[in-house]
Amino acid sequence: MKKRLWLALSLFVIGALVLAACQPAATTEAPTPTQAQTSAAPQPTTPPKPTEAPPTSTPSKATVVVITFPQEPDNLNPLYTNMWFSTITHAFWLRGLWSIDDQGNAVPEIAAEIPTEANGGIADGGKTITIKLNPNAQWSDGTPITADDFVFTYQMTISPKNAVASAYPYKEQVESVEAKDEHTLVVKFKEPFAPWITTLFASTVATGALPPLPKHILEPVFEKDGTLDNAQWNHAPTVGVGPFVFKEWESGGHILLVRNDKWFGPAPKVDQIFIRIVPDDASQIAAIKAGDADIGTFLSFADAPAVESTGVAKAAFDLGGFQEGWFLNMDPKTAHPAMQDVRVRKAIALATDRFKITQDLLYGKTEPPATFWDSTSPFGDPSLKAYPYDPEQAKALLDEAGWKDTNGDGTRDKDGVELKLRYITTDRQLRKDVQAVVAQMWSKVGIGADLVNYSSDVFFNTFGSNGPLYTGESDIAEYSDGPAFPDPDVAYWLCSEIPSAENPEGTNGQHYCSNDLDALFAQQVTTADLEARKAIFAKIQKIMYDEVVYIGMWRDPDVWSINKRLTGVRFSGASPFWNVTDWTVSP
Amino acid sequence: MVNYIIRRLVQAIPQLLIISVILFVLMQAFGDPLATLGARTPPRREDKERLRRQLGLDQPVYIQYLVWLVGNDWMKIDLDGDGVRETPGQRKGVLRGDWGTSLVTRTPVVDVIGERLPNTLLLMLPSEIIIIIVSLFVGMYSAIQQYSFFDNLVTGVSFVGYSMPIFLVALLFMYLFGVNFKRWGLPYLPTVGMFDPQAGRTPQQIVLHMILPLASLSVISIAAYSRYVRSSMLEVMSQDYIRTARAKGLREFLVVMRHALRNASLPFVTLVGLDLPFLLAGAVVTERIFAWPGMGRLFVDHTARSDYPVLMGILMLTAVAVIVFQILTDVTYSFLDPRIRIE
Numbered sequence: 010m011k012k013r014l015w016l017a018l019s020l021f022v023i024g025a026l027v028l029a030a031c032q033p034a035a036t037t038e039a040p041t042p043t044q045a046q047t048s049a050a051p052q053p054t055t056p057p058k059p060t061e062a063p064p065t066s067t068p069s070k071a072t073v074v075v076i077t078f079p080q081e082p083d084n085l086n087p088l089y090t091n092m093w094f095s096t097i098t099h100a101f102w103l104r105g106l107w108s109i110d111d112q113g114n115a116v117p118e119i120a121a122e123i124p125t126e127a128n129g130g131i132a133d134g135g136k137t138i139t140i141k142l143n144p145n146a147q148w149s150d151g152t153p154i155t156a157d158d159f160v161f162t163y164q165m166t167i168s169p170k171n172a173v174a175s176a177y178p179y180k181e182q183v184e185s186v187e188a189k190d191e192h193t194l195v196v197k198f199k200e201p202f203a204p205w206i207t208t209l210f211a212s213t214v215a216t217g218a219l220p221p222l223p224k225h226i227l228e229p230v231f232e233k234d235g236t237l238d239n240a241q242w243n244h245a246p247t248v249g250v251g252p253f254v255f256k257e258w259e260s261g262g263h264i265l266l267v268r269n270d271k272w273f274g275p276a277p278k279v280d281q282i283f284i285r286i287v288p289d290d291a292s293q294i295a296a297i298k299a300g301d302a303d304i305g306t307f308l309s310f311a312d313a314p315a316v317e318s319t320g321v322a323k324a325a326f327d328l329g330g331f332q333e334g335w336f337l338n339m340d341p342k343t344a345h346p347a348m349q350d351v352r353v354r355k356a357i358a359l360a361t362d363r364f365k366i367t368q369d370l371l372y373g374k375t376e377p378p379a380t381f382w383d384s385t386s387p388f389g390d391p392s393l394k395a396y397p398y399d400p401e402q403a404k405a406l407l408d409e410a411g412w413k414d415t416n417g418d419g420t421r422d423k424d425g426v427e428l429k430l431r432y433i434t435t436d437r438q439l440r441k442d443v444q445a446v447v448a449q450m451w452s453k454v455g456i457g458a459d460l461v462n463y464s465s466d467v468f469f470n471t472f473g474s475n476g477p478l479y480t481g482e483s484d485i486a487e488y489s490d491g492p493a494f495p496d497p498d499v500a501y502w503l504c505s506e507i508p509s510a511e512n513p514e515g516t517n518g519q520h521y522c523s524n525d526l527d528a529l530f531a532q533q534v535t536t537a538d539l540e541a542r543k544a545i546f547a548k549i550q551k552i553m554y555d556e557v558v559y560i561g562m563w564r565d566p567d568v569w570s571i572n573k574r575l576t577g578v579r580f581s582g583a584s585p586f587w588n589v590t591d592w593t594v595s596p
Numbered sequence: 597m598v599n600y601i602i603r604r605l606v607q608a609i610p611q612l613l614i615i616s617v618i619l620f621v622l623m624q625a626f627g628d629p630l631a632t633l634g635a636r637t638p639p640r641r642e643d644k645e646r647l648r649r650q651l652g653l654d655q656p657v658y659i660q661y662l663v664w665l666v667g668n669d670w671m672k673i674d675l676d677g678d679g680v681r682e683t684p685g686q687r688k689g690v691l692r693g694d695w696g697t698s699l700v701t702r703t704p705v706v707d708v709i710g711e712r713l714p715n716t717l718l719l720m721l722p723s724e725i726i727i728i729i730v731s732l733f734v735g736m737y738s739a740i741q742q743y744s745f746f747d748n749l750v751t752g753v754s755f756v757g758y759s760m761p762i763f764l765v766a767l768l769f770m771y772l773f774g775v776n777f778k779r780w781g782l783p784y785l786p787t788v789g790m791f792d793p794q795a796g797r798t799p800q801q802i803v804l805h806m807i808l809p810l811a812s813l814s815v816i817s818i819a820a821y822s823r824y825v826r827s828s829m830l831e832v833m834s835q836d837y838i839r840t841a842r843a844k845g846l847r848e849f850l851v852v853m854r855h856a857l858r859n860a861s862l863p864f865v866t867l868v869g870l871d872l873p874f875l876l877a878g879a880v881v882t883e884r885i886f887a888w889p890g891m892g893r894l895f896v897d898h899t900a901r902s903d904y905p906v907l908m909g910i911l912m913l914t915a916v917a918v919i920v921f922q923i924l925t926d927v928t929y930s931f932l933d934p935r936i937r938i939e
Binding site for chain 1: 626627628630631632633634635636637638639640641642643644645646647650651675676677697700701702703704708711712715767770771774775778784786787788789790792793794884885886887889890893894897900901902928
């Protein structure tokens with residue numbers, strides 16, 4: 010009986026091994042072409058056949074660049090995902106009209122040129138954008154890209170039959186998308202829409218930046234299924250437009266992209282991009298140190314010096330608009346009564362030595378910003394400086410506001426209420442360390458701290474799901490956020506975004522409402538002229554700075570690692586892999 | 597025997613139904629699947645409202661459970677938000693074989709789980725076999741040569757091994773054999789993943805990449821199980837029938853293997869029987885550290901996104917496995933120990 014058990018078990022194991030080794034690695038074709046060998050050095054005794062072309066100088070092995078992602082994309086169809094890790098892959102295989110390079114300039118991709126007022130691309134006060142497409146643009150299967158592909162993409166985004174992740178700005182702000190002719194696209198907005206350059210069918214990480222979908226592949230699917238939600242292309246997009254084309258995606262394991270011969274731009278110098286999903290931070294560092302990862306993504310500050318010390322790779326920082334910051338609750342119903350007083354809020358900023366925190370906990374690799382837009386150049390206001398560290402001034406302000414320590418317990422109080430502030434954040438270790446340091450700093454000026462941590466899926470829950478951010482269960486909430494980078498637009502401080510039972514998805518958790526600010530925000534999104542828009546943001550930032558609505562902790566750049574065998578890599582915050590065609594692997 | 601098995605299987609049906617209700621209700625206490633959508637910035641308000649309606653998440657809990665169980669193609673849903681239910685639903689429900697679509701990847705749950713299950717089995721089955729074989733031998737040898745040098749060494753190493761958390765063992769192995777051995781010029785093992793992209797997805801590559809995760813998984817369990825085997829062997833070896841067998845002149849090898857081991861293995865069978873269903877659930881920490889695309893990681897990643905269709909699928913699969921393996925364990929008992937009879 011035991012023998013039979015062992016036999017059955019071993020057969021099972023062998024069966025599983027055979028199954029796993031034989032299973033097609035993913036949703037499409039068969040083994041990767043890395044096995045493709047050209048013949049080695051020709052045998053000296055066998056004369057080369059005269060009819061054969063002489064062997065080319067391609068290496069016998071394809072060059073593969075390995076990139077590690079800590080999170081797996083949920084969907085490769087841009088319609089169905091908001092994940093940064095999905096959107097950044099589009100630079101490889103699904104380019105849009107233009108990208109934004111590392112200097113912040115728009116670089117045409119499928120568009121023949123960037124629309125400007127001078128070339129007639131922008132008309133009607135910014136309400137009509139006309140884009141001329143590159144007539145050589147073609148999909149990876151050779152089908153030409155025309156304006157109809159963009160019209161189709163627009164229709165799919167706004168169709169109620171598709172449960173898309175975001176229909177912004179195509180549903181509310183865009184009035185129409187039409188193909189004037191095969192290579193001319195005309196987009197009309199209801200109001201002039203300033204963020205058009207970063208979102209309109211663009212290759213950036215902004216929400217709403219939607220590259221075109223191949224109409225000849227997806228329209229039949231939509232007509233047959235009635236929706237694109239379950240299209241095979243969403244997980245196996247074998248037709249795309251970019252220097253590389255999708256080859257395979259093994260769920261949880263890797264995504265493989267290979268050279269696209271039909272790419273009409275400059276040809277890439279590497280043959281394949283292999284994206285491996287490595288969720289654990291320590292494992293990613295081990296892989297980088299062992300040379301198993303050419304590009305590491307989303308490292309933490311602490312890892313940068315560790316990686317550089319091995320000499321195998323170097324760290325690269327680039328601003329993606331994100332900043333770690335404090336969002337102060339000003340709802341009279343839920344916040345501590347002291348939070349209503351701007352002097353107390355100022356005192357909180359002055360009592361926190363954010364400079365020391367960035368020096369000690371972040372290795373001096375970053376610094377505190379002055380406003381929410383410091384990392385979204387050129388909209389940060391250089392005349393505003395980060396709140397200084399001035400505990401004496403903080404104490405003076407608190408005294409002035411009437412908060413004094415009357416009962417000698419070390420914490421100030423007023424009318425019988427202790428000045429103990431609820432300071433919440435997620436459960437990342439770095440944030441817990443910051444909380445501990447901050448509590449110490451506050452105790453020096455007599456502010457008490459109630460430190461709370463949540464797991465991030467609970468932390469970001471909406472008002473409707475009792476999320477602490479939006480139900481006011483905090484006085485100070487810390488997390489990393491930015492505007493609609495690379496555009497400065499943001500909705501967090503609009504009066505209409507205040508969450509409530511009637512408005513459960515509202516994003517204004519701070520309950521900050523100012524008619525002046527509302528008017529300015531409404532104005533900036535329709536102001537296409539850069540200088541005029543910067544001036545509006547200068548006014549917005551001054552109001553928020555004086556009112557101490559947001560306290561910036563540190564600029565949160567994306568931290569990458571680049572193996573020393575890979576050269577030519579320049580990261581752009583808006584389109585990280587924009588210059589992949591320049592990457593070179595030295596053997 | 598057959599009646600017993602049939603009876604147990606029939607009992608399992610209401611059991612599974614109750615389990616599914618409890619799990620579904622508990623899952624509502626997880627976060628909101630639309631809170632972040634995995635993005636770095638929260639989704640826009642109008643998108644969340646629309647998605648909530650389109651994905652059926654605005655319905656009350658009992659309606660959502662009903663839809664999960666029997667589908668919604670017998671009722672109409674409101675897709676375009678005008679308050680009027682006009683479109684018939686597409687879902688057939690679990691009872692008709694439709695486990696739903698993942699809220700994260702928008703692919704059928706069956707595909708999502710099916711893609712990861714072979715990878716997990718590939719790791720867990722060999723590890724279980726290694727654990728069983730090594731624990732039996734180490735435990736038996738320790739018991740027979742009690743208090744010898746080998747026994748004391750194994751005891752010490754077991755205590756150390758058992759106290760180490762799995763992530764520490766896994767990371768130590770990775771850094772030692774992956775990073776440092778390479779730096780010191782010694783033959784080294786790969787760090788993460790199932791294969792090396794330059795070499796391709798060959799069986800040799802997979803086996804090479806399996807070595808470190810298998811070692812990490814096995815070390816701690818062997819440390820624990822060898823102690824169980826040792827103590828139950830010691831108990832059995834002091835029984836009268838062992839003395840009888842020796843008195844009859846049987847070779848020591850036969851005494852141990854045929855008489856002692858069979859009786860000592862009963863508690864061990866219980867442990868292994870309890871372990872087997874969780875092979876399907878995967879090793880969460882090991883898979884995460886070695887970037888092995890298995891069920892454990894699937895569960896953790898989708899829990900973070902509150903993807904309840906996939907989570908229900910995995911949990912119900914585990915529940916079925918537990919029930920099946922419990923029946924199997926009971927049946928195996930009756931074979932191993934003739935005193936246990938199944939009515």
